Amino acid sequence: xxxxxxxxxxxxxxxxxxxxxxxxxxxxxxxxxxxxxxxxxxxxxxxxxxxxxxxxxxxxxxxxxxxxxxxxxxxxxxxxxxxxxxxxxxxxxxxxxxxxxxxxxxxxxxxxxxxxxxxxxxxxxxxxxxxxxxxxxxxxxxxxxxxxxxxxxxxxxxxxxxxxxxxxxxxxxxxxxxxxxxxxxxxxxxxxxxxxxxxxxxxxxxxxxxxxxxxxxxxxxxxxxxxxxxxxxxxxxxxxxxxxxxxxxxxxxxxxxxxxxxxxxxxxxxxxxxxxxxxx
Numbered sequence: 001x002x003x004x005x006x007x008x009x010x011x012x013x014x015x016x017x018x019x020x021x022x023x024x025x026x027x028x029x030x031x032x033x034x035x036x037x038x039x040x041x042x043x044x045x046x047x048x049x050x051x052x053x054x055x056x057x058x059x060x061x062x063x064x065x066x067x068x069x070x071x072x073x074x075x076x077x078x079x080x081x082x083x084x085x086x087x088x089x090x091x092x093x094x095x096x097x098x099x100x101x102x103x104x105x106x107x108x109x110x111x112x113x114x115x116x117x118x119x120x121x122x123x124x125x126x127x128x129x130x131x132x133x134x135x136x137x138x139x140x141x142x143x144x145x146x147x148x149x150x151x152x153x154x155x156x157x158x159x160x161x162x163x164x165x166x167x168x169x170x171x172x173x174x175x176x177x178x179x180x181x182x183x184x185x186x187x188x189x190x191x192x193x194x195x196x197x198x199x200x201x202x203x204x205x206x207x208x209x210x211x212x213x214x215x216x217x218x219x220x221x222x223x224x225x226x227x228x229x230x231x232x233x234x235x236x237x238x239x240x241x242x243x244x245x246x247x248x249x250x251x252x253x254x255x256x257x258x259x260x261x262x263x264x265x266x267x268x269x270x271x272x273x274x275x276x277x278x279x280x
């Protein structure tokens with residue numbers, strides 16, 4: 001059995017790990033940025049609190065304007081105060097959101113991905129020579145560069161999804177139930193539809209992303225072999241055959257990646273549509 005087949009088998013076995021196990025492993029590796037993530041969580045909670053205040057103020061202002069238009073009722077003295085308060089809330093929310101984004105980006109890019117690359121480099125120095133001999137250099141480079149970079153997006157989104165998603169959804173649900181239980185029931189019936197559609201599409205796109213990562217590792221290996229054995233390639237006139245091999249892998253990678261990106265890009269519009277239906 002070839003080295004490439006051995007690597008493919010190992011990759012397939014690694015994919016069998018449950019999502020929960022991978023999630024907790026990522027949380028363990030995030031211990032060096034826990035302080036920064038705590039700051040992000042606090043800023044996110046402040047932003048959520050401010051965003052939950054705005055509908056009440058907008059409702060008051062809208063009611064005042066409607067009464068003025070409907071029967072000429074004089075606008076109350078609190079109208080100007082409410083406008084100023086709403087403007088201050090928007091400004092504060094924007095500032096907090098910017099600060100949260102900056103801290104989150106620094107925690108993810110400057111510390112988390114940096115720590116992973118340093119850890120991988122240290123691990124390579126400890127592995128036996130046999131591992132290096134049987135593992136294509138391109139595979140190792142692909143793990144150190146592309147895979148680590150791809151991890152930054154989900155790490156960045158973990159706090160955003162958990163805090164801004166779950167907590168904000170909970171807060172909105174409580175407020176809606178206090179205002180109108182009937183409307184709350186309608187919206188809650190629509191939310192699971194969005195979650196179901198998003199989860200199905202995400203699972204389908206995950207398959208294509210996994211396949212594209214495998215192909216990307218092979219592309220790195222081919223490129224590394226060609227440059228390392230450049231003299232051999234020129235001596236035996238292997239330029240065309242090596243180019244065709246690289247080109248075929250690149251085409252497969254582009255196809256898998258485009259399918260994954262397409263499936264992933266459909267999630268947001270579908271969720272927006274279902275939210276619009278709930279709004280209607």
